[in-house]
Amino acid sequence: NDVVLKVEHLVKRYPIKKGVFGKSKQYVHALEDVSFELHRGETFAIVGESGCGKSTTGKCVLRLTEPTEGKVLLDGEDFTALSGQDLTRARQKMKLIFQDPYSSLNPRMTVADIIAEPIDIAGTYKTRAERDARVEEVMQAVGLDLSYKYRYPHEFSGGQRQRIGIARAIVLVPEIVVCDEPVSALDVSVQAKVINLLEKLQDELGLSYVFISHDLSVVKHISDTVMVMYLGHQMELASKEELFENPLHPYTQALLDVIPRIADERIQGKKILQGDVPSPTNPPTGCAFSTRCPKCMQVCRERAPEAIEVTPGHTCTCHLFDKNLSEAERRLALDP
Numbered sequence: 001n002d003v004v005l006k007v008e009h010l011v012k013r014y015p016i017k018k019g020v021f022g023k024s025k026q027y028v029h030a031l032e033d034v035s036f037e038l039h040r041g042e043t044f045a046i047v048g049e050s051g052c053g054k055s056t057t058g059k060c061v062l063r064l065t066e067p068t069e070g071k072v073l074l075d076g077e078d079f080t081a082l083s084g085q086d087l088t089r090a091r092q093k094m095k096l097i098f099q100d101p102y103s104s105l106n107p108r109m110t111v112a113d114i115i116a117e118p119i120d121i122a123g124t125y126k127t128r129a130e131r132d133a134r135v136e137e138v139m140q141a142v143g144l145d146l147s148y149k150y151r152y153p154h155e156f157s158g159g160q161r162q163r164i165g166i167a168r169a170i171v172l173v174p175e176i177v178v179c180d181e182p183v184s185a186l187d188v189s190v191q192a193k194v195i196n197l198l199e200k201l202q203d204e205l206g207l208s209y210v211f212i213s214h215d216l217s218v219v220k221h222i223s224d225t226v227m228v229m230y231l232g233h234q235m236e237l238a239s240k241e242e243l244f245e246n247p248l249h250p251y252t253q254a255l256l257d258v259i260p261r262i263a264d265e266r267i268q269g270k271k272i273l274q275g276d277v278p279s280p281t282n283p284p285t286g287c288a289f290s291t292r293c294p295k296c297m298q299v300c301r302e303r304a305p306e307a308i309e310v311t312p313g314h315t316c317t318c319h320l321f322d323k324n325l326s327e328a329e330r331r332l333a334l335d336p
């Protein structure tokens with residue numbers, strides 16, 4: 001499949017003021033060198049704990065926040081360089097589905113008006129009848145009863161509200177939908193239904209998804225490719241099969257260990273991820289995961305690892321896979 005979205009070396013740093021007289025600028029390192037490709041019709045998942053930079057990646061891709069460095073190529077066109085009319089036009093190709101379908105829906109608008117908003121703004125249809133027909137078509141596609149047309153968001157359950165959000169996102173048939181934790185706020189029973197709906201729409205409309213989630217069991221279901229992030233860094237990137245069957249990065253291994261299988265295992269797994277995620281204002285020297293990594297070596301405290309393609313398509317940002325390390329560098333680091 002061809003590449004619909006290519007992200008190259010995205011960096012996002014927010015300056016923060018340090019003291020009244022402080023001249024030295026401090027930064028929040030929200031994103032450090034993130035690169036990936038999304039293939040048409042596929043789902044690229046971004047996984048990690050809260051604060052790892054996955055939502056920031058989504059926002060930078062959509063340019064809801066401007067990346068500090070790096071490029072976003074949409075259909076081969078440099079999306080990061082666009083402005084004015086060109087940006088508005090290109091923006092139609094990418095839509096966003098939010099985690100919280102309630103706060104993202106205007107409580108004063110009817111379901112029909114919410115769904116129609118993008119086509120109203122774009123002036124897609126000349127007649128009211130055409131516009132209304134399109135709204136009904138999309139409502140049916142996402143499984144919303146047509147009798148809901150003139151009702152308001154607060155009258156619906158979380159799952160129904162997420163269907164309204166999805167309908168609004170697809171009414172203009174975008175190429176890419178960035179789904180930011182689309183089912184995290186929903187009951188488990190409803191999650192599966194919304195995931196199945198997203199998959200159905202993907203097949204019918206040829207949509208490509210960037211699927212942001214902290215939940216590996218959801219990601220395992222929907223994704224084709226997975227990127228694991230930690231403290232703004234890309235840690236591992238592989239096909240879904242490869243990532244779940246052959247996780248290489250110590251952080252990915254720890255994450256997979258906390259997927260609840262049986263109660264005992266869950267308790268064991270949680271031990272691996274003891275300790276807090278360091279502050280993005282003051283990240284550790286060397287590897288971002290070095291303060292929590294059970295395999296941390298001498299070298300990990302000294303310099304940051306680079307992404308290494310261990311097998312074709314399977315990239316891991318970890319010194320363990322660097323063949324050129326010296327004996328001294330390979331020594332296990334003593335506890336800090």
Ligand code: SF4
Binds near residue numbers: 249288294295319
């Ligand atoms: Fe652990 Fe070192 Fe690999 Fe980082 S580079 S994940 S600290 S082994």
Ligand code: MG
Binds near residue numbers: 041042199202223
């Ligand atoms: Mg799929």
